[in-house]
Amino acid sequence: MNLQGKTILITGASAGIGRACALQLAQQGAHIIALGRRQDALDALAASLPKGQVRTLAGDLNDEAFVQKIDALAPELDAFVNNAGVLRYAPILDLTPEDNAWMFQTNVLAALRVTQGIARGMVHNKRGHIVFMSSIAAREVYRLASVYCATKHALSALARSFRLELQGHGIKVTEVAPGMVDTDIRAGSTHPDVLASVATRKFKALTAQEVAQAVVYALSAEPNCCPDLIELRPQGSA
Numbered sequence: 001m002n003l004q005g006k007t008i009l010i011t012g013a014s015a016g017i018g019r020a021c022a023l024q025l026a027q028q029g030a031h032i033i034a035l036g037r038r039q040d041a042l043d044a045l046a047a048s049l050p051k052g053q054v055r056t057l058a059g060d061l062n063d064e065a066f067v068q069k070i071d072a073l074a075p076e077l078d079a080f081v082n083n084a085g086v087l088r089y090a091p092i093l094d095l096t097p098e099d100n101a102w103m104f105q106t107n108v109l110a111a112l113r114v115t116q117g118i119a120r121g122m123v124h125n126k127r128g129h130i131v132f133m134s135s136i137a138a139r140e141v142y143r144l145a146s147v148y149c150a151t152k153h154a155l156s157a158l159a160r161s162f163r164l165e166l167q168g169h170g171i172k173v174t175e176v177a178p179g180m181v182d183t184d185i186r187a188g189s190t191h192p193d194v195l196a197s198v199a200t201r202k203f204k205a206l207t208a209q210e211v212a213q214a215v216v217y218a219l220s221a222e223p224n225c226c227p228d229l230i231e232l233r234p235q236g237s238a
């Protein structure tokens, strides 16, 4: 679709991939509703785009009162980029119950809850497009990333379920699955094994801008074309 004038809500738009999506979709003429917890980072995003093109809404996706505010926006949305996520890498025996609950709560349960609310509005409108930001970690498992991989496998299963159940209502669902991207998401993963693994990797990470290009492509596809899954890997990382 032509993105000019479309209204697109993006979670995790205060940083990294979500921020890059907001900038590129805005360049295509879309109106962005940018979500994140940090109002200052959302304000900085809004300040970098023409006045009025970005609305911001700060809050925690694990807060039901905040999610109800998102539900209220659903009827006006043309598309939703379900992008916010967290990770902690560590050996599986060193992950705490708090680490595990935090990742499942945000990456799976909050993502599901927000998507349900928005999808109800799209079903009512009989149109819409939802992009799930999963990961190569949704297709493979790798050392030091056990629980994160489990959350992304779960998110991918949900994406496919939403597609199956919503396609008859005129709604597209796309899963974008990037490999490693050079954002701050790993900043809280300071276990020495993780630091050693990152230091010895033999490929260059993707950029957030490269992932955003895939999101723009998916959302711009012709009406009868649904890009179901876009996998992106850094060259040489397979």
Ligand SMILES: NC(=O)c1ccc[n+]([C@@H]2O[C@H](COP(=O)([O-])OP(=O)(O)OC[C@H]3O[C@@H](n4cnc5c(N)ncnc54)[C@H](OP(=O)(O)O)[C@@H]3O)[C@@H](O)[C@H]2O)c1
Residues within 6 Å of the ligand: 011, 012, 013, 014, 015, 016, 017, 018, 035, 036, 037, 038, 039, 041, 059, 060, 061, 062, 083, 084, 085, 086, 087, 106, 133, 134, 135, 136, 177, 178, 179, 180, 181, 182, 183, 184, 185, 186
């Ligand atoms: N970086 C990678 O290598 C990579 C690869 C594949 C897939 N992904 C996926 O891409 C997505 C974005 O990751 P990123 O690398 O761009 O990470 P990032 O730079 O750390 O950004 C994460 C975003 O999620 C938001 N967020 C996290 N928890 C939240 C919560 N409870 N409530 C509201 N917002 C929350 C953050 O907002 P605040 O900081 O303002 O709270 C931030 O805007 C994630 O789903 C991640 O799993 C990343």
